[in-house]
Amino acid sequence: MGITERRIREKERKRSTMLDAAESILIEKGLDHLSMEYVAEIAEVSKGSLYQYFQNKNDLVLGICYRATQLLNNSFKEVLESNRNGLMLVRELGERYLNYVKDHPQYYSSMKFLDNLHSSGVGGESDYLELCTKNRQEGFRLMVEAIQRGIDDGSIKNDFPAEQLALLFWSTSHGVVTISYMHQNYEHFKLLERIGMQENELFNAYMHILGCGIAADT
Amino acid sequence: MGITERRIREKERKRSTMLDAAESILIEKGLDHLSMEYVAEIAEVSKGSLYQYFQNKNDLVLGICYRATQLLNNSFKEVLESNRNGLMLVRELGERYLNYVKDHPQYYSSMKFLDNLHSSGVGGESDYLELCTKNRQEGFRLMVEAIQRGIDDGSIKNDFPAEQLALLFWSTSHGVVTISYMHQNYEHFKLLERIGMQENELFNAYMHILGCGIAADT
DNA sequence: CCAATAAATGAACGCGAGTCAATAAATGAC
DNA sequence: GTCATTTATTGACTCGCGTTCATTTATTGG
Numbered sequence: 074m075g076i077t078e079r080r081i082r083e084k085e086r087k088r089s090t091m092l093d094a095a096e097s098i099l100i101e102k103g104l105d106h107l108s109m110e111y112v113a114e115i116a117e118v119s120k121g122s123l124y125q126y127f128q129n130k131n132d133l134v135l136g137i138c139y140r141a142t143q144l145l146n147n148s149f150k151e152v153l154e155s156n157r158n159g160l161m162l163v164r165e166l167g168e169r170y171l172n173y174v175k176d177h178p179q180y181y182s183s184m185k186f187l188d189n190l191h192s193s194g195v196g197g198e199s200d201y202l203e204l205c206t207k208n209r210q211e212g213f214r215l216m217v218e219a220i221q222r223g224i225d226d227g228s229i230k231n232d233f234p235a236e237q238l239a240l241l242f243w244s245t246s247h248g249v250v251t252i253s254y255m256h257q258n259y260e261h262f263k264l265l266e267r268i269g270m271q272e273n274e275l276f277n278a279y280m281h282i283l284g285c286g287i288a289a290d291t
Numbered sequence: 292m293g294i295t296e297r298r299i300r301e302k303e304r305k306r307s308t309m310l311d312a313a314e315s316i317l318i319e320k321g322l323d324h325l326s327m328e329y330v331a332e333i334a335e336v337s338k339g340s341l342y343q344y345f346q347n348k349n350d351l352v353l354g355i356c357y358r359a360t361q362l363l364n365n366s367f368k369e370v371l372e373s374n375r376n377g378l379m380l381v382r383e384l385g386e387r388y389l390n391y392v393k394d395h396p397q398y399y400s401s402m403k404f405l406d407n408l409h410s411s412g413v414g415g416e417s418d419y420l421e422l423c424t425k426n427r428q429e430g431f432r433l434m435v436e437a438i439q440r441g442i443d444d445g446s447i448k449n450d451f452p453a454e455q456l457a458l459l460f461w462s463t464s465h466g467v468v469t470i471s472y473m474h475q476n477y478e479h480f481k482l483l484e485r486i487g488m489q490e491n492e493l494f495n496a497y498m499h500i501l502g503c504g505i506a507a508d509t
Numbered sequence: 510c511c512a513a514t515a516a517a518t519g520a521a522c523g524c525g526a527g528t529c530a531a532t533a534a535a536t537g538a539c
Numbered sequence: 540g541t542c543a544t545t546t547a548t549t550g551a552c553t554c555g556c557g558t559t560c561a562t563t564t565a566t567t568g569g
Binding site: 080108109110120121124129130 | 524525526527528529535
Binding site for chain 3: 298336340343
């Protein structure tokens with residue numbers, strides 16, 4: 074009975090096409106101009122068809138967000154395959170995060186979208202929501218792992234449990250990366266210019282400060 | 292000619308009433324349920340009237356955001372009136388920021404709204420936008436001042452210029468505060484619980500790490 | 510009391526998300 | 540090949556909401 078399997082594959086392929094369309098709009102026009110009508114037009118299907126593949130607009134955007142989290146996690150996993158010390162891994166994770174935002178601003182914007190969703194108690198109306206959340210947790214887990222390795226190999230102080238340091242690293246780097254994102258994508262955001270700072274300077278300063286806080290005394 | 296002045300006062304009073312209505316909705320129902328219709332109903336005016344006082348919905352929300360930035364800045368200014376050393380001031384600023392988000396989540400959400408605006412190149416269609424931006428800059432300036440004082444009084448290392456440290460402090464604390472906000476306002480955000488961490492622990496850890504990075508060696 | 514000006518109103522418009530009854534296509538049994 | 544049945548596709552429709560505007564109402568200055 075290969076027919077149902079083929080059907081499922083077909084369906085996945087179509088879903089993927091639709092996501093491609095949505096993604097291209099996201100890149101070219103931004104989230105504000107991503108309408109179901111427009112996606113349907115680009116994907117060359119009817120609006121109604123979209124709703125056979127996505128439960129609603131949120132679900133579609135989270136479909137992109139799912140790709141986004143996958144890509145970021147894969148990048149993180151690569152880092153952890155290295156056998157450098159934990160502190161270096163942490164630094165590398167930060168760098169990857171920064172480059173990710175630079176290379177895929179549309180993916181990052183979809184992740185911001187995910188963050189903003191949780192407010193209105195949006196729950197069971199998107200299958201992708203759960204997948205995205207899972208991926209987020211996985212990403213966090215990778216950070217924990219890097220830090221734990223650092224604690225184990227003695228490159229990172231053990232003042233705090235690895236999870237707590239990871240949360241700190243996650244939240245603060247998120248803040249720094251957000252600045253970087255704004256700098257690159259918001260025309261009127263001139264803070265870096267105003268204080269005469271380069272993006273990489275910001276990142277290096279961040280890593281320096283963070284390093285002072287978490288690096289073990291050698 | 293006191294009549295035009297009275298008129299202007301009246302107009303300001305009415306605008307304020309409308310903002311009050313919008314704010315109460317924001318508190319009780321959140322940004323998602325803040326519609327012009329609803330605001331009109333609560334403020335007991337017609338929908339059309341709102342547009343005599345606000346250029347559009349964004350403008351109205353930014354009106355709230357203006358109040359939000361005012362309040363935060365006032366809190367910051369209080370801190371700077373103290374004559375403790377700069378490092379203590381910085382810590383106090385962070386604490387104020389955290390408490391602000393705890394006490395006025397609706398104001399914080401309006402500031403997130405401001406952040407999300409800059410994307411779609413929304414420019415001259417809101418008078419409040421400029422005011423909010425001004426206030427933001429003022430808030431940042433206060434941070435710079437605290438740090439500069441710290442550098443001057445020797446409590447903060449002078450590895451970096453005050454502006455750069457301020458940007459670092461601003462962005463990283465923003466990240467930490469965001470976690471705190473999510474923890475309090477997003478029902479499904481369980482990260483802190485999952486790693487068994489309290490909010491104040493997060494803050495203290497943040498300040499500890501930051502302190503290691505910026506505090507002068509004594 | 511009467512223009513003239515300003516403020517307030519709500520019906521009407523446009524846009525976009527989501528629905529659904531009708532239509533078309535694919536499948537499997539005979 | 541034919542036909543009943545299940546599955547996929549369509550676009551007209553509803554509905555909510557931001558925004559506009561012609562009309563009505565209130566206020567001012569003469």
